[in-house]
Amino acid sequence: MDDSINYLLRGVQQEDRIALSRAITLVESKHPSHQKQAEELLEAILPKTGNSFRLGITGVPGVGKSTFIDAFGSYLTALGKKVAVLSIDPSSTRTKGSILGDKTRMERLSRNPSAFVRPSPSANQLGGVAQKTRESILLCEAAGYDVVIVETVGVGQSETAVHDMVDFFLLLMLSGGGDELQGIKRGIMEMADMILINKVDGENMKAGARAKKEYKRAVHLFPENEKGWNIPVETVSSTESRGLSTCWNHMTVYLEKVQGNGYLEKSRSEQTLAWFREALRQKLEQDFYEKYGANGEINRIIDAIRNGSLSIRSAISNLLKE
């Protein structure tokens, strides 16, 4: 292990935020020499990982994810917790996420010494982003963070990716007003471990209470989940910091339950395995293109496929015969 990695490793273990930030940058880098270093670093911190509560947060744009995380994260630090915030942004080509930087988005939390707010990784393939985010979770854990929040940014396919890397998946919703547009797929609702109706303050109090009732009824109709957990539905005001303790209470009850019945361990083990398979898939593909992309073979085949003179099956069986 070279000196610079040793330095990063010590820094992360000493809970130094700048070292943590640089470690995440290293893990995100695509440069081959950085990748080798990242591998060493990740292997070295492995024994120090796994001790955080991994919390995923999703919701449509405008639901107030950043404001909620700012308030909830500050609440947790006041309880003595160290809180890290990562975000995952597949940067869908169809719809862009927030154009504001994360620092601006979570003002209180960014200035909090017990918190670490990491700006979104730049545009990339979803799979790749998810891998880096998983590794960033591990780095935050090695740096002693008690709660690692992973937020979905933008609209896209990131909900499933986040769900598959966290212990608890929180869905933020709004009450009333243009429900067709705030629509979240039922599949996403069924993934949630808690539904939180945000912005229930001021003129929204009545609509919030009504929405809570409706979602409770809806949730009641969901098929039973394997963890035997009844999905709580609560209202919250992020701007007035109301409802945050109720929210955290549900999470601690959940955590005790899944730690007690072995579900947490089982679930994390399955997540890790799926992560391995995905990473392997990406590496195999990358190696293949590096090997065959150089001599133009693939481009010739792609041209033949495009002009309709070669079927996909034949193309692949020809390519892999060699």
Added chain:
Amino acid sequence: MDDSINYLLRGVQQEDRIALSRAITLVESKHPSHQKQAEELLEAILPKTGNSFRLGITGVPGVGKSTFIDAFGSYLTALGKKVAVLSIDPSSTRTKGSILGDKTRMERLSRNPSAFVRPSPSANQLGGVAQKTRESILLCEAAGYDVVIVETVGVGQSETAVHDMVDFFLLLMLSGGGDELQGIKRGIMEMADMILINKVDGENMKAGARAKKEYKRAVHLFPENEKGWNIPVETVSSTESRGLSTCWNHMTVYLEKVQGNGYLEKSRSEQTLAWFREALRQKLEQDFYEKYGANGEINRIIDAIRNGSLSIRSAISNLLKE
């Protein structure tokens, strides 16, 4: 090419539904010898493909997809079109799709000599299902079908898969009543080439008109799409067969437009390329597991990953070093 493939090829080209059905079964088979035959068959029909209008249809369970396809397909056959209906069912482990067979679900169309209704493929990995469905589209085209409808069954990630294999993506919605639950992600709405509010009949007429207005307003706010197509919003009654001609009119206008401006050709070429990349990815993974799965190497590595003694990055670089 052996006799049985020759027989299937002739059958498909003579527009024989039984041969078409058997050809699709061959394509879906995972048996190695069948895969070789399927490759030959697909290569042989390639010049006869590409001449259908590929129509994807999605919407939440209960929106009436089958009833709509039954009505719309029957309308198209009355215009002299040959209509094929395929469905894609990733069989999400979280939520199951319809438990009724497709034959029962589309009663009129199934008995129609100008129509071909193919039951859903059995549970499988989504990627695999999507590949087979793409190949089934080609077979239907070789068998002379003018419109090939691909329907999403169940809830899951299949919308994007279907969107990426069709020329026109139709989203069915309901008017009023529990909009939070019928919620479709905004990203899906933005993928749609037309939004159709179904079940606008009887007591639903007023709510349907209101929903139409709301969706029109919503659609108006979407970012402009690259094809320069304004997404129509219409109401339809599948049980009363009302609104079907308006729906078809929009599609023919669309088709003329994208054929004229080159978008259709470009889009299909991109779809084919993405399909090739996905198929290659799957094949690489499959070959890898076949090669290393046998000697238990992978299982040893998986155990080490699971008990936290090996990082994913190290696991993969060790595996691929050999």
